[in-house]
Amino acid sequence: MRNIALIGFGEVGKSFIKLLQIKKDLLPKNTKLKYIIKRDGGIYNKDGLDIDEIIKYTSSNNKIQNHPLWSDISFKDILKNKDVDILIELTSTNIINGEPGYTHIKGALENKINVVTGNKGPILLYYNELKNLALKNNVELKIGCTTGGALPSINVGTKDVLGAQVTEIIGVLNGTTNFILEEMLKNKVEYKDALKKAQDLNIAEKDPSLDVLGIDTGIKMAILSKVIWDVDFEFDKLDIKGITDVKLNDLLLDNFSGKKTKLIGRAFYLNGNFEFEVKPISIDKYHPLYFVDGKNKGVHYKTDILGDITVTGGASSPLNAAAAILRDLLNITK
Numbered sequence: 001m002r003n004i005a006l007i008g009f010g011e012v013g014k015s016f017i018k019l020l021q022i023k024k025d026l027l028p029k030n031t032k033l034k035y036i037i038k039r040d041g042g043i044y045n046k047d048g049l050d051i052d053e054i055i056k057y058t059s060s061n062n063k064i065q066n067h068p069l070w071s072d073i074s075f076k077d078i079l080k081n082k083d084v085d086i087l088i089e090l091t092s093t094n095i096i097n098g099e100p101g102y103t104h105i106k107g108a109l110e111n112k113i114n115v116v117t118g119n120k121g122p123i124l125l126y127y128n129e130l131k132n133l134a135l136k137n138n139v140e141l142k143i144g145c146t147t148g149g150a151l152p153s154i155n156v157g158t159k160d161v162l163g164a165q166v167t168e169i170i171g172v173l174n175g176t177t178n179f180i181l182e183e184m185l186k187n188k189v190e191y192k193d194a195l196k197k198a199q200d201l202n203i204a205e206k207d208p209s210l211d212v213l214g215i216d217t218g219i220k221m222a223i224l225s226k227v228i229w230d231v232d233f234e235f236d237k238l239d240i241k242g243i244t245d246v247k248l249n250d251l252l253l254d255n256f257s258g259k260k261t262k263l264i265g266r267a268f269y270l271n272g273n274f275e276f277e278v279k280p281i282s283i284d285k286y287h288p289l290y291f292v293d294g295k296n297k298g299v300h301y302k303t304d305i306l307g308d309i310t311v312t313g314g315a316s317s318p319l320n321a322a323a324a325i326l327r328d329l330l331n332i333t334k
């Protein structure tokens with residue numbers, strides 16, 4: 001039997017419970033979702049929440065705060081009640097101090113609760129500490145959703161290249177900016193209009209500056225670098241540039257010469273030499289990520305003995321991000 005708590009009931013959290021409903025047969029019998037917690041309280045049932053009822057309730061425009069089970073419970077109650085073994089952490093990303101995710105993830109691991117998260121802040125800032133805590137407590141910390149959501153970037157860059165040395169990572173890892181650059185060209189609009197559309201589709205972060213300033217790409221590239229190379233760096237000092245200065249005219253000129261501008265992250269690591277940059281680059285059709293269009297993403301690994309490996313797809317959307325959470329959850333429960 002597996003008992004789950006969900007903290008963070010925004011776009012991805014809501015999509016996640018829809019997937020729990022649709023994919024319930026993939027989970028072990030008697031899997032129970034016991035908590036859904038937001039900033040100001042949550043709902044709890046020690047015998048397991050009725051997911052069908054909650055989906056029906058929230059999709060009829062009812063605020064979950066008006067649900068009969070709503071109370072002022074918080075993360076502390078999860079630890080106090082000691083009745084779950086998996087925490088799904090989907091609160092907002094904060095890269096200043098990682099909170100509130102850091103407290104939730106650390107508290108869960110210390111209490112021998114497995115964690116699946118899409119929250120990039122605590123992983124960027126405290127990955128080694130949290131990974132060691134998970135190891136010490138014999139539980140899992142699953143972070144596949146933090147480095148491109150549905151794009152299977154971490155597993156390919158670690159498990160699937162075992163024995164090889166990854167020397168370079170090249171990524172188009174932000175669906176919002178990739179979508180914006182394509183929209184600008186397709187509809188001949190400047191980036192602000194295209195950004196509005198990305199926000200309407202809920203793929204941009206709540207604070208879209210994380211996307212358009214290149215920070216989200218930088219975070220994902222930095223997490224991949226940490227996980228794959230265990231390299232130490234200060235995120236603030238990394239060379240990160242976004243797409244806010246890209247003009248429609250630049251894209252039209254690119255297009256004329258058969259090129260596309262993409263927000264590319266590149267990290268290189270060999271013999272202690274670490275290079276890192278994120279910036280818009282004009283690429284031609286021979287570049288491995290040239291065909292990554294729309295909300296899709298892609299990652300290209302250069303390795304010493306496995307050759308070059310490219311994975312593309314995994315379009316950004318709350319449902320796809322939730323699918324990445326489900327993927328990690330199933331890897332724990334299998």
Ligand SMILES: NC(=O)C1=CN([C@@H]2O[C@H](COP(=O)(O)OP(=O)(O)OC[C@H]3O[C@@H](n4cnc5c(N)ncnc54)[C@H](OP(=O)(O)O)[C@@H]3O)[C@@H](O)[C@H]2O)C=CC1
Pocket residue numbers: 007008009010011012013037038039040090091092093100118119120145146148149202203204206316317318321
């Ligand atoms: N959207 C996407 O496509 C992707 C998102 N992610 C990451 O997944 C996470 C969730 O994203 P998304 O659902 O879009 O974000 P939202 O902003 O839609 O939701 C965030 C949720 O976190 C809750 N929350 C914030 N602070 C607390 C707190 N102290 N205690 C309890 N709950 C809290 C909010 O509660 P309240 O509503 O009460 O404010 C809200 O329900 C983020 O970290 C994001 O970076 C990762 C990959 C893709």
Ligand SMILES: N[C@@H](CC=O)C(=O)O
Pocket residue numbers: 148149173174175176177203204205211216316317
């Ligand atoms: N805003 C991100 C989604 C979450 O990682 C993106 O556009 O890819």
